[in-house]
Amino acid sequence: MELEGDLANGGAIQLKKTVLCDVCGASTAETGHGVLQAQWRDGECEGLRLCKACFGYAMATLRREHEARHLFDEGEQ
Ligand SMILES: [Zn+2]
Incomplete structure (x- = not known):
């Protein structure tokens, strides 16, 4: 079930092991x-x-950070 769903979502194969939150x-x-992911x-x-x-x-x-920066930008213009 999990495997088929992941394959349908782009081919990332995840075995049926439980994922634990990294935080x-x-x-x-x-x-x-x-997933919060970067590939630099x-x-x-x-x-x-x-x-x-x-x-x-x-x-x-x-x-919130985006909104704060956005407000700050508008204030400078
Ligand atoms: Zn968590």
Whole structure:
């Protein structure tokens, strides 16, 4: 089930092992997990696999940062 779904989503094969959140260690077996990933041009790869709560926290934090910068930019113009 998991394997077929992942293949349909672009070929990344994930075996049916439980993914644990890299931040809080929670199991993401039931909810699925989010990935924050970078592949830099110097060849370095880094990433975090996040549970729904931690991913939501990361997204909210980044959106707040975006809004703060956006407001700051408008203030300078
Ligand atoms: Zn987490």
